Amino acid sequence: MTKNTPIDLNSFLEAAERGHHEDGEYLQALREIAVDVWPVIEQSPRYRDWRVIERLMAPDRIISFKVNWTRDDGSIALNRGWRVQHSDVLGPYKGGLRFHGDVHESELKFLALEQTFKNALTPLTLGGAKGGADFDPRGCSEQEIMRFCQAFMTRLAPHIGARTDIPAGDINVGTREIGYLFGQYRRMSNAFEGALTGKGTGWGGSPVREAATGHGLVHFAALAARAVGKEMEGHSVIVSGSGNVASHAAECLIAQGAKVKTLSGRAGTLIWKDGADHAAILSLREARAAGERDLSRLAGEVGASWHDGLSAFEVDGDIAMPCATQNELDEADARRLAETGCWMVAEGSNMASTAQAQKFLREAEGLVYAPSKAANAGGVAVSGFEMARNARFSALNPSALDDELRNVMSHIFEQCCEAAPREGDYAAGANIAAFHRLAEAMIAQGVG
Numbered sequence: 001m002t003k004n005t006p007i008d009l010n011s012f013l014e015a016a017e018r019g020h021h022e023d024g025e026y027l028q029a030l031r032e033i034a035v036d037v038w039p040v041i042e043q044s045p046r047y048r049d050w051r052v053i054e055r056l057m058a059p060d061r062i063i064s065f066k067v068n069w070t071r072d073d074g075s076i077a078l079n080r081g082w083r084v085q086h087s088d089v090l091g092p093y094k095g096g097l098r099f100h101g102d103v104h105e106s107e108l109k110f111l112a113l114e115q116t117f118k119n120a121l122t123p124l125t126l127g128g129a130k131g132g133a134d135f136d137p138r139g140c141s142e143q144e145i146m147r148f149c150q151a152f153m154t155r156l157a158p159h160i161g162a163r164t165d166i167p168a169g170d171i172n173v174g175t176r177e178i179g180y181l182f183g184q185y186r187r188m189s190n191a192f193e194g195a196l197t198g199k200g201t202g203w204g205g206s207p208v209r210e211a212a213t214g215h216g217l218v219h220f221a222a223l224a225a226r227a228v229g230k231e232m233e234g235h236s237v238i239v240s241g242s243g244n245v246a247s248h249a250a251e252c253l254i255a256q257g258a259k260v261k262t263l264s265g266r267a268g269t270l271i272w273k274d275g276a277d278h279a280a281i282l283s284l285r286e287a288r289a290a291g292e293r294d295l296s297r298l299a300g301e302v303g304a305s306w307h308d309g310l311s312a313f314e315v316d317g318d319i320a321m322p323c324a325t326q327n328e329l330d331e332a333d334a335r336r337l338a339e340t341g342c343w344m345v346a347e348g349s350n351m352a353s354t355a356q357a358q359k360f361l362r363e364a365e366g367l368v369y370a371p372s373k374a375a376n377a378g379g380v381a382v383s384g385f386e387m388a389r390n391a392r393f394s395a396l397n398p399s400a401l402d403d404e405l406r407n408v409m410s411h412i413f414e415q416c417c418e419a420a421p422r423e424g425d426y427a428a429g430a431n432i433a434a435f436h437r438l439a440e441a442m443i444a445q446g447v448g
């Protein structure tokens with residue numbers, strides 16, 4: 001192999017900043033990974049010679065397209081859609097679709113990079129991707145959501161497929177939206193194939209998929225707790241968000257005997273002083289599925305108090321589980337949580353903590369930090385089982401899947417422990433373990 005001029009970490013980061021100067025979140029994710037894996041690169045001339053890090057950090061391609069569709073009143077709406085295909089070196093591109101008014105290319109680039117590393121931590125053969133649109137479904141009718149999904153898929157379909165790229169759900173994309181997207185893909189391709197995951201269980205979906213990210217998060221947190229001699233049982237947990245990941249994490253926490261004190265939305269926080277019960281979580285989930293997003297209206301019904309404008313992280317708890325969106329937990333939140341006795345932060349949302357918060361959490365004495373890349377990989381793992389089901393046209397056994405999910409989370413946890421440069425540094429462990437797998441596959445498959 002011809003030798004390339006070796007670069008140091010600073011030169012690499014400076015070059016990344018020049019190349020992606022408008023991409024704040026992407027640079028944040030890239031920097032976090034690069035700092036952790038650099039010592040590995042310095043010890044491995046092969047990785048330097050093959051320019052693994054430079055090649056791995058850039059997405060394979062970004063597909064950007066317009067999405068035009070018609071509102072109920074006949075007016076025409078214009079949106080932008082994207083699919084960032086980051087890497088298919090470990091398998092077909094795989095990652096969710098996000099519909100949100102604030103979605104932009106940089107956000108999807110960072111999510112696709114994170115997804116590539118997350119998928120590499122699972123034992124499955126999955127590449128990494130992410131996509132979405134700057135479409136805000138709030139206030140849209142069911143018919144409008146269907147027409148938007150169909151218009152979005154009309155543009156996306158040529159770029160995906162069961163062996164090419166398999167999107168799934170993410171913020172504001174649940175089973176209903178996946179149904180409309182899948183229906184359009186099926187009609188366009190004249191093929192019933194597993195080109196999307198997160199489908200309904202009656203038509204190719206996986207029984208545990210919807211709950212898998214939240215449940216997997218709690219399994220990972222329980223393993224990390226046990227490593228410091230603690231159990232989830234009896235501890236109070238601050239959960240942010242009230243969507244898919246938050247509500248399934250809450251359900252699993254309650255089943256493990258933990259006390260769920262909060263769920264939240266963009267407008268404020270619901271607090272259960274003595275902990276929510278299972279019925280409250282189910283009511284909230286049903287209300288959300290029926291289109292209700294105003295948590296303040298539901299507080300009385302679910303036995304909680306409503307706190308307008310309050311962040312969940314302003315509430316005291318033993319454990320914090322951010323499950324809403326990226327950079328939702330900042331350094332001030334992290335410091336306050338630690339000062340008030342919180343001993344674990346386990347991330348359900350991707351890159352839940354800002355760079356400064358993450359630095360603090362990783363260095364704080366006696367605080368366990370479970371990074372999203374590892375802790376929220378349960379969803380994509382079960383998506384992998386759904387893909388296998390679709391390829392075989394067979395059924396899946398729900399109780400076996402629960403065991404599979406636990407096994408995958410244990411596998412990920414063990415990998416993080418083995419690769420961690422110091423005990424309990426799961427963030428570095430996740431980055432290094434994923435990097436090794438990706439780097440070896442890139443070298444084995446040659447430059448191209």
Ligand code: NDP
Nearest residue numbers: 170171172213241242243244245265266324325349350379
């Ligand atoms: P949902 O759409 O089901 O729920 C999103 C939740 O986050 C809602 O409570 C929403 O509040 C809140 N939220 C959205 N945007 C913001 C914002 N800008 N500020 C504060 N709160 C916000 O999404 P999911 O539960 O599926 O996803 C949540 C997180 O988990 C995301 O980071 C996602 O990438 C990650 N994730 C999801 C996976 C999955 O399987 N679904 C897999 C792995 C990671 P409101 O209702 O008020 O809008």
